[in-house]
Amino acid sequence: MAQQLTKKIIKNALNVPQTITNMSLKSICTSHNVYSPRKSVKDKTGKNIVFVDGVRTPFLLSGTDYANMMAHELARHSLIGILQKTGISKDLIDYIVYGTVIQEVKTSNIGREAALSAGFSDKTPAHTVTMACISSNQGITTGIGLIAAGAYDVVVAGGVEFMSDIPIRHSRKMRSLLLRANKAKTPADRLKLLATIRPDFFIPELPAVAEFSSGETMGHSADRLAAAFKVSRKEQDEYALRSHTLAQQAQEKGYLTDILPIQVGDKTISKDNGVRVSTPEQMAKLKPAFVKPHGSVTAANSSFLTDGASACVIMTEAKAKQLGLKPKAYLRDFVYVSQDPKDQLLLGPAYATPQVLERAGLSLSDIDAWEVHEAFAGQILANLKAMDSEWFAKNYMGRSSKVGVPDLNKFNNWGGSLSIGHPFAATGVRLTVHAANRLVREDGQFGLIAACAAGGQGVGMIIERHPDATAN
Secondary structure: OOHHHHHHHHHHHHHHHHHHHHHHHHHHHHOOOOOOOOOOOOOOOOOOOEEEEEEEEEOOOOOOOOOOOOOOHHHHHHHHHHHHHHHOHHHHEEEEEOOOOOOOOOHHOOHHHHHHHHHOOOOOEEEOOEEEOOOHHHHHHHHHHHOOOOOEEEEEEEEEOOOOOOOEOOOOHHHHHHHHHHOOOHHHHHHHHHOOOOHHHOOOOOOOOOOOOOOOHHHHHHHHHHOOOOOHHHHHHHHHHHHHHHHHHHHHHOOOOOOOOOOEEOOEOOOOOOOOOOOOOHOOOOOOOOOOOOOOOOOOOOOEEEEEEEEEEEEEHHHHHHHHOOEEEEEEEEEEEOOOOOOOOOOOOOOHHHHHHHHHHHHHEEEEEEEEOOOOHHHHHHHHHHHHHHHHHHOOOOOOOOOOOOOHHEEEEOOOOOOOOOOOHHHHHHHHHHHHHHHHHHHOEEEEEEEEOOOOEEEEEEEOOOOOOOOO
């Protein structure tokens, strides 16, 4: 079955232009049809909570055009942008839930700081969540909970990541000395402390994209996962090429309407800058990035360090109608999963997908738009192979039969994190708005969003196209 899946993936990768052409023709042919749902999913909240719209800054490689900014400035842009795009007044926002992973210590509650700098009322509460790569998913679902509980009507959720300027700490020995020096009462006491300094006190502590529990970097985990599921280097490169090609096509066709241009100095930034369509030959020349010299994960088939921010508005359908808004989608269901952070760190989508489908009463074939976070090409392919494995289903998932494989013609059709970029806490909103916009352009009803995250966690979400939805 793994070989059959590999053939499907390779065939899909090699026929990207035709896939995009077919998708475009379908959009043109169906754009004037009256939308008619095929089936229904029960609303569990009693509120019919809707995803009104989402926006984001262009996602940029760290160290490029955003390098001299701060994280809260990017977050500010996304918060202002969602209000501009929807036409909603700041005064109507009841609560803000904002995500970040690597925090700037000066703005630890970045949701609050970004909201204040964006001109929101100081009476609007805001808090910051962190759940690694699914932080803005957590922001959205926390908002669902607040609305379902009757606490608020209108919630803004989003996330920001700024990898161009990450906090670098003194060593613990130096931190301890500085804290004691701050309490020293006399110059003599301070001199005694200074005399205890040793050269190793000056070695800084750099943040690493590594698991605290295992000490292993995510790249090493991806390499081991690819090896475990027999995902070849060639397969990974082909999938990465697919992602970049589809993203470039989406850019050229104007599908990425969630992007709001941002002014940086004298320059207007209006598109993601990590989309680079290479060739199989160029990709094959790259050396392994993590497991050397025999690994299969390289810079070309991995997501890259990215700066960016996103934001969205969710509310009850009744509130949207009252405000004259046209929501993009209903937020129908979600589930969070967690596994062993060493051996199954990146398998969140494989576990979350069947659970969220069963909760919503849907099957694989009901999903019209798949948006799955691409941390690594090997991670995506390993998840697909895990879902297509009877052995894995029975031995690890407690299922009597395999989950099955999504229709790859409906899978990340506008590219993904490998090409668009992955600002950790901002990606969840990007996945959701792309799924919602694709449902309109591709005349679909249900979208499934899934992602893995550090700590062996993951998320699965189901959205349903709203009858009033438009792709812009």
